[in-house]
Amino acid sequence: MSIIRINGGKRLIGSVSVHGAKNSVLPIMAASLLACGETIIHNCPDLSDVEAAIRILVHLGCTVSRDRDSVCIDSRHLSRSDIPHELMREMRSSVIFLGAILSRLGEAVLSMPGGCELGPRPIDLHLSALRAMGAEITEEGGNITCKAPSLTGCRINLSFPSVGATENAMLAASGCSGTTVITNAACEPEIWDLQCYLKKLGVNVYGAGTSIITVDGRGKMTDNQHRVIPDRIVAATYLACAASAGGSIELTGVNPEHVTTVTEVLAEMGCRIATGTDTIQITADGPRKAVRPIITKPYPGFPTDAQPPIMAVSLTAEGTTVFVENIFENRFRHVAELQRLGADIKTEGRVAIVSGVKKLYGAPITSTDLRGGAALVVAALGAEGTTEITDRGHIDRGYDNIVGVLRSLGADIKRYD
Numbered sequence: 001m002s003i004i005r006i007n008g009g010k011r012l013i014g015s016v017s018v019h020g021a022k023n024s025v026l027p028i029m030a031a032s033l034l035a036c037g038e039t040i041i042h043n044c045p046d047l048s049d050v051e052a053a054i055r056i057l058v059h060l061g062c063t064v065s066r067d068r069d070s071v072c073i074d075s076r077h078l079s080r081s082d083i084p085h086e087l088m089r090e091m092r093s094s095v096i097f098l099g100a101i102l103s104r105l106g107e108a109v110l111s112m113p114g115g116c117e118l119g120p121r122p123i124d125l126h127l128s129a130l131r132a133m134g135a136e137i138t139e140e141g142g143n144i145t146c147k148a149p150s151l152t153g154c155r156i157n158l159s160f161p162s163v164g165a166t167e168n169a170m171l172a173a174s175g176c177s178g179t180t181v182i183t184n185a186a187c188e189p190e191i192w193d194l195q196c197y198l199k200k201l202g203v204n205v206y207g208a209g210t211s212i213i214t215v216d217g218r219g220k221m222t223d224n225q226h227r228v229i230p231d232r233i234v235a236a237t238y239l240a241c242a243a244s245a246g247g248s249i250e251l252t253g254v255n256p257e258h259v260t261t262v263t264e265v266l267a268e269m270g271c272r273i274a275t276g277t278d279t280i281q282i283t284a285d286g287p288r289k290a291v292r293p294i295i296t297k298p299y300p301g302f303p304t305d306a307q308p309p310i311m312a313v314s315l316t317a318e319g320t321t322v323f324v325e326n327i328f329e330n331r332f333r334h335v336a337e338l339q340r341l342g343a344d345i346k347t348e349g350r351v352a353i354v355s356g357v358k359k360l361y362g363a364p365i366t367s368t369d370l371r372g373g374a375a376l377v378v379a380a381l382g383a384e385g386t387t388e389i390t391d392r393g394h395i396d397r398g399y400d401n402i403v404g405v406l407r408s409l410g411a412d413i414k415r416y417d
């Protein structure tokens, strides 16, 4: 557990290099099981979720080493096909290993990932995709056992464009004989990044970034290297920090196209945004204004992961901002904590209505989940007085050294473990 203490009201000035995307690196680490050789992943952030993924790979028999932001995974010799409960519960998204283990070893036993802080997180779409390819799946005693001595390519129509189910289907299909066509696939940039990595393994896969992805059988797996794309949610969060605290910061090593929906909202709020090829500059002076309803949707819609940090910016905007959360049913847990800072927010089911207040005031608060925790940091930076955020490891799951980064921008922020 740690406490992050923030004395708000310090303008942020300077430059931040945005680290690699957590949501890219995790499926790519799972995909490295298909390489039967050595994968070096560059731009790999130092996050507790990445550490949890490394522990899973080592448990399965991989040799893993890390040199700064490069992680080297040797998956030649796998000794097991199971992921026990202790490792599964460390990271909600560890179900992403299912398709890769099954594809490589013909069987996989995982403990059920269970619910999570964002509400129930079912995996029915993952399982029905694998069943369609010929996997026999039994769910018993909290374990999922999948068996498929050989998987066969097929047509998979996802009833919702789930990111994780799309990735699991792509991973399983990469070891299949025949062609798999995934329709209503998720279009997130991280899916495209996974496709780029799979191509390096010799998998004939195309269509990522659109709703139809085709995976054409098994490739010739080889040693390879891959640089993951920048983390668009981390980028959105630092932009939100500047919008809340005021000041002017530049993000480098970012893909501005991946955060357009967020930068558009911040511009509408009154921030000045300037983008370059791989930079975004934000200048936040003067009052912010409420904006049109912010409705979370699958990519390219407004990302659910950016909803909490942007809500934190809206708390002191002039007027009323409506948030509609369409992806996760329990994604307003940060609201009660933001209210402790003086925010005026009313929630009804999937809708939150924020009426801007003149000021927020520092108070002791507790992070409830990864992006909710980030929202508390964003709000505290703009609040008057001292905020102490108690964090049980949520924020470190997705932000590499957030305290150091914000301090380098001039924030008065400290962490006590």
Ligand code: UD1
Pocket: 022, 023, 024, 026, 093, 120, 121, 122, 123, 124, 125, 126, 127, 160, 161, 162, 163, 164, 165, 186, 190, 304, 305, 327, 328, 329
């Ligand atoms: C991924 C991201 C997460 C992001 C989310 C939505 C990773 C590691 N995590 O999570 O940061 O917030 O996408 O952009 O990439 N669902 C089902 N059945 C399933 C699978 C999903 O009903 O089998 C539902 C979920 O409960 C949720 C919605 O679909 O309501 C979206 O989930 P999904 O896109 O799968 O998110 P994740 O892959 O878990």
